[in-house]
Amino acid sequence: MSDWFKRKGQRIKSDPAEERRVKTEGVYEKCPECKADLYKGDFEESLHVCKDCGHHFxxxxxxxxxxxxxxxxxxxxxxxxxxxxxxxxxxxxxxxxxxxxxxxxxxxxxxxxxxxxxxxxxxxxxxxxxxxxxxxxxxxxxxxxxxxxxxxxxxxxxxxxxxxxxxxxxxxxxxxxxxxxxxxxxxxxxxxxxxxxxxxxxxxxxxxxxxxxxxxxxxxxxxxxxxxxxxxxxxxxxxxxxxxxxxxxxxxxxxxxxxxxxxxxxxxxxxxxxxxxxxxxxxxxVNPQLLKPELPFGNGTGALPEQTPAEQAEKQEQQPEETSEVKG
The missing domain is CATH 3.90.226.10 (2-enoyl-CoA Hydratase; Chain A, domain 1)
Known part of the structure; x- marks a missing residue:
């Protein structure tokens, strides 16, 4: 019982205010254009472009x-x-x-x-x-x-x-x-x-x-x-x-x-x-000087393709294979 009264005046120890702060150094980047805080993971994924204003670092x-x-x-x-x-x-x-x-x-x-x-x-x-x-x-x-x-x-x-x-x-x-x-x-x-x-x-x-x-x-x-x-x-x-x-x-x-x-x-x-x-x-x-018999993509009309090679490949994979019927 005497020990309980001795402990009564003691306060709970807490960490200093500085140690209680969440350290964000190196975690966020601040956009100089719109002042937005950009999470580093998202920032790197967007190739260092601000997702809010489009500022290019x-x-x-x-x-x-x-x-x-x-x-x-x-x-x-x-x-x-x-x-x-x-x-x-x-x-x-x-x-x-x-x-x-x-x-x-x-x-x-x-x-x-x-x-x-x-x-x-x-x-x-x-x-x-x-x-x-x-x-x-x-x-x-x-x-x-x-x-x-x-x-x-x-x-x-x-x-x-x-x-x-x-x-x-x-x-x-x-x-x-x-x-x-x-x-x-x-x-x-x-x-x-x-x-x-x-x-x-x-x-x-x-x-x-x-x-x-x-x-x-x-x-x-x-x-x-x-x-x-x-x-x-x-x-x-x-x-x-x-x-x-x-x-x-x-x-x-x-x-x-x-x-x-x-x-x-x-x-x-x-x-x-x-x-x-x-x-x-x-x-x-467009360029007759280039002798390139097999192009990985391009429609040969001189028009800029609407899809990238990756998009074209994905589209081809989604299309069902054509089957031919053999008549007897």
Missing amino acids: RIGARQRLAMLFDEGKYDELDADIVSHDPLEFIDTKPYKIRLEQARRNTGLPEAVINGRGRIGDFPALVAAMDFSFLGGSMGLAVGEKITRLIERAVRERSCVVIVSQSGGARMQEGALSLMQMAKISAALAMLAEAGLPYISVMTDPTTGGVTASFAMLGDLNVAEPKALIGFAGPRVIEQTIRQKLPENFQTAEFLLEHGMLDAVVDRRELRDWIIRALAFMYTPE
Whole structure:
């Protein structure tokens, strides 16, 4: 009984308020456009697109390649090609140090990743740029990797897809970076002469020398919604001309309205859109230069197929097999 009176004054121990809070760090992403909290699982399933407002978050080059290729499988090409500070450039810190930090922080060897695989059963070579590596800037290594990808496509009779996400030429490499614009453009001229398709996909942001060269040279030029696309940024232009720019100037939608793009495509629909576009571009009526006797799909009329290969296969499986009667 005496023990009971001793315990009477003791309070129940509870965890501190901070420990009682539910930890959501890394579980949710906040949309910068509509401020919605996006559950990470759903966020990744929707390819990093906000389910409420459709805002497209930036994604990395490897994510982009996995998103485009069949089953997310591809072979990485030319991974050994990297920049080596040809001018021994120093600004606030040596260029070599910037390269080392970029590789350590991103896990990438360079600002572009080359991949070879299949897109909707079409053999495809894809170069995906990554803004997280020095702003996706184009230097010697980036130019060489993209050029080699295009030259390989000519040898292997493959289509090319380039996903741009870049601030332009890499200033630390001076004129050597600027000449990559001409080098890649010359390689694309060879691709066009061979009659092979090139689809250019512009994502946020695509600016500078990249926009002024290969990004705008596609047989089809497409962009993700609200992507910033231009040469100089809007703030620089306003300060130069001392005029207020039109609303939504340099957005994908503005460029589409003024005839600079062929389409603005939601990321979640981009892969299927590319497959249908390739089916159209591979038909003999559209491109007689392509000798492809057996197409995995395509109606041969020059019209864009209404269904993707997966949808066509599913439809065929649902149809009952035809039986023929033998009359005696």
